[in-house]
Amino acid sequence: VTVFLVGAGPGDPELISVRGARLLGSADVVLHDSLARPLVALARPGAEILDVGKSPGSTPVPQSQINRLLVEHGRRSQRVVRLKGGDPFVFARGAEEVRALQAAGIENSVVPGISAALAGPTSAGVPLTLRGLARAFTVLTGHEDPANWSSGYAGALVALRGTIVVMMGTTYIRQIARRLMDAGLSPDTPVAAVRAATTRTEEICRSTLAGIDDVVLPSPLLFVIGGVAGIDLRPLAPNNNACPQW
Amino acid sequence: VTVFLVGAGPGDPELISVRGARLLGSADVVLHDSLARPLVALARPGAEILDVGKSPGSTPVPQSQINRLLVEHGRRSQRVVRLKGGDPFVFARGAEEVRALQAAGIENSVVPGISAALAGPTSAGVPLTLRGLARAFTVLTGHEDPANWSSGYAGALVALRGTIVVMMGTTYIRQIARRLMDAGLSPDTPVAAVRAATTRTEEICRSTLAGIDDVVLPSPLLFVIGGVAGIDLRPLAPNNNACPQW
Numbered sequence: 001v002t003v004f005l006v007g008a009g010p011g012d013p014e015l016i017s018v019r020g021a022r023l024l025g026s027a028d029v030v031l032h033d034s035l036a037r038p039l040v041a042l043a044r045p046g047a048e049i050l051d052v053g054k055s056p057g058s059t060p061v062p063q064s065q066i067n068r069l070l071v072e073h074g075r076r077s078q079r080v081v082r083l084k085g086g087d088p089f090v091f092a093r094g095a096e097e098v099r100a101l102q103a104a105g106i107e108n109s110v111v112p113g114i115s116a117a118l119a120g121p122t123s124a125g126v127p128l129t130l131r132g133l134a135r136a137f138t139v140l141t142g143h144e145d146p147a148n149w150s151s152g153y154a155g156a157l158v159a160l161r162g163t164i165v166v167m168m169g170t171t172y173i174r175q176i177a178r179r180l181m182d183a184g185l186s187p188d189t190p191v192a193a194v195r196a197a198t199t200r201t202e203e204i205c206r207s208t209l210a211g212i213d214d215v216v217l218p219s220p221l222l223f224v225i226g227g228v229a230g231i232d233l234r235p236l237a238p239n240n241n242a243c244p245q246w
Numbered sequence: 247v248t249v250f251l252v253g254a255g256p257g258d259p260e261l262i263s264v265r266g267a268r269l270l271g272s273a274d275v276v277l278h279d280s281l282a283r284p285l286v287a288l289a290r291p292g293a294e295i296l297d298v299g300k301s302p303g304s305t306p307v308p309q310s311q312i313n314r315l316l317v318e319h320g321r322r323s324q325r326v327v328r329l330k331g332g333d334p335f336v337f338a339r340g341a342e343e344v345r346a347l348q349a350a351g352i353e354n355s356v357v358p359g360i361s362a363a364l365a366g367p368t369s370a371g372v373p374l375t376l377r378g379l380a381r382a383f384t385v386l387t388g389h390e391d392p393a394n395w396s397s398g399y400a401g402a403l404v405a406l407r408g409t410i411v412v413m414m415g416t417t418y419i420r421q422i423a424r425r426l427m428d429a430g431l432s433p434d435t436p437v438a439a440v441r442a443a444t445t446r447t448e449e450i451c452r453s454t455l456a457g458i459d460d461v462v463l464p465s466p467l468l469f470v471i472g473g474v475a476g477i478d479l480r481p482l483a484p485n486n487n488a489c490p491q492w
């Protein structure tokens with residue numbers, strides 16, 4: 001195998017897998033996302049490091065170019081690690097990268113990571129599932145405008161009565177909350193908002209579906225919606241850290 | 247902190263987090279599930295190891311007794327690791343254990359792990375999300391009889407048009423598939439079945455919703471249902487490994 005797609009985990013460098021850390025430590029070339037930047041410290045001295053992530057103010061590297069870089073380095077190098085925030089197969093376009101490598105005949109392997117969809121709720125002291133309260137959870141991206149949801153979509157999310165996790169929720173969370181309330185989810189439904197889970201800039205606050213409208217936190221922002229978000233299992237159990245409002 | 251709930255990951259000992267491995271290596275006492283048994287090799291020599299998992303043929307340790315053991319050892323020991331297969335907050339009763347510790351005034355912390363809900367699909371070469379094909383995924387447990395689903399539940403799962411992951415699906419997968427087809431999901435919908443993902447006994451096979459009825463694989467068994475399950479991104483891309491039938 002020459003190219004490894006490695007899930008870097010949610011942000012805390014200690015939350016990468018043992019395998020991911022080992023591969024990273026022996027890579028000749030590392031191509032990483034913005035969210036995976038703190039993990040680059042685990043690469044060996046002398047490794048070539050390429051930042052292909054989105055940075056505020058700079059032009060994002062198009063996916064096609066990332067694919068091309070992976071193929072080029074996969075042809076030239078002994079061991080390439082493509083380090084992706086979270087898990088490579090959860091809203092991360094990992095499948096597109098694997099396909100590009102396969103099309104070029106380059107051996108590859110995928111190492112899963114702890115998605116923020118799991119680590120975010122844990123940081124907030126929120127269990128994704130709980131007997132009697134949530135027997136399923138649904139993870140969706142807040143990068144898509146819910147105006148494009150089919151007519152039954154919001155109703156279906158509500159009918160599952162499970163936990164709803166909205167990743168990358170900054171842009172459309174207000175519209176998503178509105179659609180869920182219109183579909184019958186109570187405005188009092190608990191919500192936990194988690195910014196930059198497990199990193200040094202982590203922030204956590206609590207609100208309700210009706211109150212989500214006014215939550216002011218910078219990106220990246222994940223929302224947990226449902227009865228479980230009313231629970232706080234953190235050691236100090238602050239439980240009263242209301243979200244900052246406009 | 248004296249008691250750490252640590253997600254052991256899906257089975258492969260290298261898929262635990264770096265932090266989890268570090269805590270495990272310095273624990274005085276380790277209480278572990280069956281699925282986390284291979285990880286016990288990471289504990290330090292001399293650590294007390296307690297298997298509180300379900301074993302075929304033996305009486306399962308009741309959750310209340312696990313809670314009691316955690317509290318007792320948390321009072322006596324410097325560092326206790328409660329090692330749980332997958333992630334502590336995904337169908338793992340981690341919340342109940344944290345509550346028991348909190349009620350007893352014992353400091354604790356939760357370290358997330360890679361859930362089989364993520365690693366299972368990756369093992370099968372299936373991306374959970376893919377632009378144009380699956381913009382969300384729902385994870386549910388197959389331990390609950392779908393005869394108890396509310397009338398709109400199956401329809402809601404279908405209406406989301408996302409990936410459906412059924413964990414611990416051995417017992418009820420036939421009934422779940424039937425309910426989904428009755429709710430309008432095409433019998434031709436691709437299905438990937440993954441047994442014991444990332445372990446030495448891992449088995450992967452492919453079928454359809456209509457064909458799921460006949461899948462014969464031993465537990466623990468996870469199913470991925472949806473368009474993405476028709477994709478196979480594994481290096482060797484066998485893609486034709488049909489599930490063994492009755």
